[in-house]
Amino acid sequence: MLARARDARHREASRVTIIGAVIDFLLGVAKLLAGYFAHSQALIADGIHSLSDLLTDGIVLFASRQSSHGPDAEHPYGHGRFETIATVGLAVALVLVAAGIAYDAARRMFEQDVVSEPGVLALVVALSSIAGKEWIYHYTMRAAKRHRSEMLRANAWHSRTDAFSSVIVVIGIAGAMAGFTYLDAIAAIGVALIIAHIGWSLGWNALKELADTAVDERQRGLLRESIMGVDGVKDLHMLRTRHAGGQVLVDVHIIINPHISISEGHHISEVVSHRLLKEFEDVTDVTVHIDPEDDEEEAVSLSLPMRGEMLKRIRRQLEGHTEAGRIERFTLHYLAGKVGVELLMPFDDASQPDSCRDIERQFREALAADPLIESLRVYWY
Template sequence: MDLNKRTQASQKVTLVGITVDFLLAILKVITGSIGNSGALIADGAHSFSDLLSDGLVLYATKHSTLDADEEHPYGHNRFETVAILGLAIILTIVGLGIILDAMIKLSNPITLSHSTLLLNITILSIFSKEALYWYTLKVANDYKSDLLKANAWHHRSDALSSIVVLIGILGSLNDYPYLDSIAAIVVGVMIIYIAWKLGLNATKELVDTSIDAQQVAELKHALGQINDVNSVHSLRTRKIGHTISCDVHIQVDPFLSVSEGHIISISVERVAKKCLKNLNDVTVHIDVEDDETNSPYKALPERSEALGILTKALFNNKYSSEISRIQLHYLESKIHVDFYLPLKCLQTDNTADKILTKLQETVNNLDNFGKIKVYFSQN
């Protein structure tokens, strides 16, 4: 995805929204004041809140595409998430204010005036906000932006609230003056509901909630089909803005070389990104055993300490053969050892069986060590 195009498209649709919201907010508040409609004034306040949310969107879309840096090594994608949470807080405050004001006016309803003007501005608001909803949603879907989707639904909530306002105004004009205040309360409740949904989704992302379970299952199945992958476990995913991050443990043949394990991890990353389109970061942990249910290596000495133990034991047993290399395998809660010896060791009265027996006896007397193998080569 071209991040520059994504940013430009996001900023363009947001600037259009800012222009429309500003004009509608002014028209609604002025018209509501002239016509004594608390519902339309409340809807105007909602439109003013849109300007704040559009400002958050504009800021977030600009900064979320910045490259990773020292302070943000995982990138800036969660700027979008924080903006959504901020938008939810703003909407909640606006919704509560509208409800409190409408409840005060409910006990003393005011007769509306300038009915034609009130109805025309309300209808204009419905159609313009619905058009903004579809325009913003299209850009959001094109560029996979949850932030723009949230803003699109904010536009849709404005259109729906304007419909409620229209019903309230029509009721008030037909000798039901309290309907205008009731409409304002309904608008406030709708705004708070939208805020709750936006805030809940943003909070889930900020606390690293996993992606959809079906997607996780599909990813695990795809990784399990890779050649030389014996099993997949400890698969974890999370959303970071419009992208996805995951880490996974892959079990492979314990006797593969480090470079072979690395190549398998590259295959895992490639398949994972093919399976999940928005997957941006993949961390692969190569396992030789399933360490999900136990930790078999906690009590075992690390390589440098293990080699020291082996070297001392070989010296004490006066094993004089020249060992060119020692390779350790941490398996089944034991350290298994591969000895690499030159072929010249077999040129004396030693045989491969004698060497193997002597080395095995030496290793058997050591704690934490298991089976051994001996390899002979000309080098």
């Protein structure tokens, strides 16, 4: 299912980007030709700007292809970060575009002869560019929202910056035709600041993602509520999340009854994982750790002997008890820095309730001196 989702995401991102690239190319050529014949230096510069977008479109196509690959040996969590890196690149491009527009505007404020007397053709092409770029923006943004792609969102805003720059050209051309040569430069600086702000916001969010920033408190609360709604989950801790190219990875420790079987505990963890993947569209990977107690602050049982050594210890203390040979199964519970011992013994025809209780008493007395053993239970069948 996740592989199909990645493929669909890649196909739509590629389709959107290719359509945008074709329109960028056609608009770029139209601006260059119209700028040349209509004597508009601003429109020629805007045409070069549109053609330069083909480079960012190429970056988006490459990143989309890479991020569509599933997990492998070198990338066990998938390739979603390729999209994040591309978003950073596009954000840098937006800031550079803003800087270029601001520089050009400042230069034109002091060089009045840069803006000549363009014709109506330049105005028509510039207006057409605004309409075309706005269409690309909305088309790409819809795809970005459907697939929660910050990379496509960044590319959509990059397209809108072209519309902004074309607005500057329209103002410049209209101002030049009306004699207000400073009007386009002032508008250009204002738009440059808007573009720089957009670039900074997109880049900062992508950098936070690269730094494994968690989801916000609202979504964290929803995740916690969903986990606690699973039957068998007593509590949770160490709920950790991070983003990877529009996806959310979740890691959580759940506390369950320490006396249930391993298979039941595993089943509870599987239900938690499935529930999060089903209820949250952006969650694509869930790791659930099973804890019998809250060990977030300190693992108090970590220094206790492992099972093999602990069984040797128990058997040594039960030596001399003939009934110890009838023990069929040992179950050890490591809780609160102590070991709880459960024994399974057969109840045969010769066994009587009094003799069973006597055996249990003898075993408890034999193990009572061990400081590591917290309790003993004997189960008869």
